[in-house]
Amino acid sequence: xxxxxxxxxxxxKFSGKQDKTAVELFSEAxxxxxxxxxxxxxxxxxxxxxxxxxxxxxxxxxxxAFAAESIGASNxxxxxxxxxxxxxxxxxxxxxxxxxxxxxxxxIAGGTETAAKMGTPLATRTFAMFSDGRYEYGxxxxxxxxxxxxxxxxxxxxxxxxxxxxxxxxxxxxxxHYYGARNPKAQFQKEITVEDVLKGVMVAYPxxxxxxxxxTDGASAVVLASEEKAKKLTxxxxxxxxxxxxSGGNLASQQEYLPRIRARELASKQAYxxxxxxPKDVDVIELHDCFSIAxxxxxxxxxxxxxxKAAEAVEKGETKIGGKIAVNPSGGLKxxxxxxxxxxxxxxxxxxxxxxGECGERQVEGAKIGMTDTLGGDGGTIxxxxxxxx
Amino acid sequence: xxxxxxxxxxxxKFSGKQDKTAVELFSEAxxxxxxxxxxxxxxxxxxxxxxxxxxxxxxxxxxxAFAAESIGASNxxxxxxxxxxxxxxxxxxxxxxxxxxxxxxxxIAGGTETAAKMGTPLATRTFAMFSDGRYEYGxxxxxxxxxxxxxxxxxxxxxxxxxxxxxxxxxxxxxxHYYGARNPKAQFQKEITVEDVLKGVMVAYPxxxxxxxxxTDGASAVVLASEEKAKKLTxxxxxxxxxxxxSGGNLASQQEYLPRIRARELASKQAYxxxxxxPKDVDVIELHDCFSIAxxxxxxxxxxxxxxKAAEAVEKGETKIGGKIAVNPSGGLKxxxxxxxxxxxxxxxxxxxxxxGECGERQVEGAKIGMTDTLGGDGGTIxxxxxxxx
Numbered sequence: 001x002x003x004x005x006x007x008x009x010x011x012x013k014f015s016g017k018q019d020k021t022a023v024e025l026f027s028e029a030x031x032x033x034x035x036x037x038x039x040x041x042x043x044x045x046x047x048x049x050x051x052x053x054x055x056x057x058x059x060x061x062x063x064x065a066f067a068a069e070s071i072g073a074s075n076x077x078x079x080x081x082x083x084x085x086x087x088x089x090x091x092x093x094x095x096x097x098x099x100x101x102x103x104x105x106x107x108i109a110g111g112t113e114t115a116a117k118m119g120t121p122l123a124t125r126t127f128a129m130f131s132d133g134r135y136e137y138g139x140x141x142x143x144x145x146x147x148x149x150x151x152x153x154x155x156x157x158x159x160x161x162x163x164x165x166x167x168x169x170x171x172x173x174x175x176x177h178y179y180g181a182r183n184p185k186a187q188f189q190k191e192i193t194v195e196d197v198l199k200g201v202m203v204a205y206p207x208x209x210x211x212x213x214x215x216t217d218g219a220s221a222v223v224l225a226s227e228e229k230a231k232k233l234t235x236x237x238x239x240x241x242x243x244x245x246x247s248g249g250n251l252a253s254q255q256e257y258l259p260r261i262r263a264r265e266l267a268s269k270q271a272y273x274x275x276x277x278x279p280k281d282v283d284v285i286e287l288h289d290c291f292s293i294a295x296x297x298x299x300x301x302x303x304x305x306x307x308x309k310a311a312e313a314v315e316k317g318e319t320k321i322g323g324k325i326a327v328n329p330s331g332g333l334k335x336x337x338x339x340x341x342x343x344x345x346x347x348x349x350x351x352x353x354x355x356x357g358e359c360g361e362r363q364v365e366g367a368k369i370g371m372t373d374t375l376g377g378d379g380g381t382i383x384x385x386x387x388x389x390x
Numbered sequence: 391x392x393x394x395x396x397x398x399x400x401x402x403k404f405s406g407k408q409d410k411t412a413v414e415l416f417s418e419a420x421x422x423x424x425x426x427x428x429x430x431x432x433x434x435x436x437x438x439x440x441x442x443x444x445x446x447x448x449x450x451x452x453x454x455a456f457a458a459e460s461i462g463a464s465n466x467x468x469x470x471x472x473x474x475x476x477x478x479x480x481x482x483x484x485x486x487x488x489x490x491x492x493x494x495x496x497x498i499a500g501g502t503e504t505a506a507k508m509g510t511p512l513a514t515r516t517f518a519m520f521s522d523g524r525y526e527y528g529x530x531x532x533x534x535x536x537x538x539x540x541x542x543x544x545x546x547x548x549x550x551x552x553x554x555x556x557x558x559x560x561x562x563x564x565x566x567h568y569y570g571a572r573n574p575k576a577q578f579q580k581e582i583t584v585e586d587v588l589k590g591v592m593v594a595y596p597x598x599x600x601x602x603x604x605x606t607d608g609a610s611a612v613v614l615a616s617e618e619k620a621k622k623l624t625x626x627x628x629x630x631x632x633x634x635x636x637s638g639g640n641l642a643s644q645q646e647y648l649p650r651i652r653a654r655e656l657a658s659k660q661a662y663x664x665x666x667x668x669p670k671d672v673d674v675i676e677l678h679d680c681f682s683i684a685x686x687x688x689x690x691x692x693x694x695x696x697x698x699k700a701a702e703a704v705e706k707g708e709t710k711i712g713g714k715i716a717v718n719p720s721g722g723l724k725x726x727x728x729x730x731x732x733x734x735x736x737x738x739x740x741x742x743x744x745x746x747g748e749c750g751e752r753q754v755e756g757a758k759i760g761m762t763d764t765l766g767g768d769g770g771t772i773x774x775x776x777x778x779x780x
Contacts, residue, residue: 021523023523059527059528060523061523061767062473063523064770064771065637068637070639075637077657080471080473082472083470094469098487100491100493101493103490130445133451134413246466247464249456249460262465376452380456381455
């Protein structure tokens with residue numbers, strides 16, 4: 001298989017409810033990525049989009065077909081992946097394979113969603129369908145409930161008093177907002193304090209409003225190309241060093257692996273092995289902080305901190321720029337926003353910009369290896385991508 | 391890229407509303423395909439599923455994650471493609487690439503749907519979202535309306551008097567039911583006459599009840615493997631000779647190409663060129679007869695008959711077994727049934743069985759080259775697959 005590069009990247013401003021359709025948002029992000037790649041739409045040979053909710057949100061199934069037409073890449077093969085929150089990352093990994101195999105030289109991967117348009121109560125209920133329909137959704141569970149249970153399980157398993165644990169969880173969100181305030185594309189660009197988190201409305205004990213990411217409207221897109229094409233088109237190539245993916249089944253099936261996410265342990269190992277690196281080699285990571293507790297679980301199942309140790313590490317500042325590893329310098333799902341199907345390639349967008357040194361105030365100086373981590377549903381789909389500076 | 395084989399194939403009985411979930415139906419088809427491949431679930435390295443409506447029909451998004459767990463292939467990467475009616479074929483083409491590239495040796499592709507469970511009126515309205523949400527669905531169009539317009543356009547363009555044309559269209563459905571009556575897995579196993587079609591309720595002029603395929607519950611699955619693995623596992627390998635895919639945008643954008651489907655002309659050319667064959671070399675085809683008029687459009691845009699000539703060819707029996715080309719010996723979408731996301735790999739199921747000579751009463755004797763054709767929405771996604779007897 002061939003070496004594959006990420007060329008141009010694009011994303012819309014992430015936001016609450018706005019007036020554009022999912023197809024229109026994607027077109028905006030895609031055109032930015034194509035222009036940044038020094039290409040024209042007719043150079044794109046295939047399209048891979050992540051999307052979950054545009055049928056429910058705006059009556060648009062199969063948005064990929066209309067997105068291809070919309071950017072002027074009429075008739076190219078256009079795929080849509082649905083892997084819950086990991087949809088965009090599944091699309092990226094798939095796009096990677098079509099270039100790595102030698103079948104295509106230049107493709108575009110991305111995602112788009114108008115989840116905020118639905119309003120939080122309806123989006124929450126609708127999106128709950130991406131858990132197991134028989135044993136989870138069918139019992140009335142929604143994702144805040146799932147992650148609240150994981151938070152309780154985590155605190156109990158590692159013997160952390162809940163009042164202490166809530167402050168540690170709060171710090172996760174404080175960090176995200178600190179970086180979000182330095183990202184002009186973020187949905188929330190305002191710093192918050194631990195006290196702000198602790199006085200927020202209770203969503204599902206112990207998770208309060210600021211422990212939860214928002215629903216977001218937005219799109220992201222990245223151009224992938226063969227090494228040969230990349231060398232002709234850019235002086236700042238970023239290469240795909242490793243990809244990994246695993247599925248998780250329902251939560252009950254994971255048993256002793258909770259509050260770990262077994263699929264993530266497996267997916268990240270695939271990516272590390274393919275890239276020939278260890279977790280400690282990663283300079284910067286965009287990981288799936290849909291809830292504050294999700295960050296701790298991710299940091300541990302990715303092998304960055306030992307099991308039961310992530311909360312303390314966050315408290316000590318080890319996940320900030322300058323710490324052991326820079327986590328979510330974009331502001332993450334919490335502050336940058338979480339347009340479900342667009343999140344995966346928005347993570348790739350941030351890592352590519354970091355490796356190119358284009359992140360201004362939130363730049364991780366000297367970053368050479370970056371990683372993305374996306375979790376779909378409550379662990380149904382996990383995708384990890386490792387990128388290296390060229 | 392490596393040569394890729396189709397090993398075992400499986401499908402459930404296609405039916406109207408029944409009690410199993412989309413995950414349960416898929417598991418049944420997948421286990422048949424795995425057993426027929428002389429494999430065990432743990433041998434499957436990745437899964438690719440087509441599915442469109444299980445969120446609307448039964449509150450199950452992301453069914454692929456639970457399907458992997460359900461068949462005992464826990465934690466394997468599991469992708470879901472949504473490309474409207476072509477979802478299963480997109481999944482198949484994707485699965486093909488992951489093996490052709492050398493990344494995986496053995497994967498499973500398939501599709502599942504419980505569309506009949508929704509009831510025809512709700513399924514029709516829901517599925518209309520897979521047309522363009524801005525210019526088609528937004529105007530109140532549903533697919534019977536789209537294909538009725540294409541039928542009127544076809545008759546007008548080629549100067550066929552409508553009463554004559556309606557009898558020609560009816561013959562398409564008569565053929566499908568003739569073969570469906572010989573397929574024990576078909577939803578409808580009863581022959582019908584031209585008179586039966588002409589006395590049916592009018593759905594959207596000129597299309598009557600029997601010009602329209604049903605909504606169906608069902609699943610299908612096929613195992614794909616490298617040539618090396620195939621040689622060890624089967625004496626009857628069937629090889630993937632060509633694949634093609636294209637997107638279509640909205641109908642209005644096709645302008646002078648209507649009532650042709652431009653995306654199909656492009657996708658089929660990709661598949662023919664890759665396989666090194668011409669349309670006349672195909673012995674048997676499973677094509678997308680969602681409406682009787684769709685069969686005529688497909689036969690022409692695939693290059694099997696000249697533009698404006700397919701209706702007459704059907705009338706003369708050239709699309710029956712023993713004619714110029716055997717079309718839809720399974721009974722097609724009309725009689726075998728149309729479980730949206732499962733249709734593509736059900737077409738592959740039939741072609742694989744035909745090339746192996748296992749189709750009994752509906753066998754196309756001596757078939758060496760077979761083809762599938764799946765159309766998503768009103769041309770948004772087209773996928774063609776060409777299979778050759780090993």
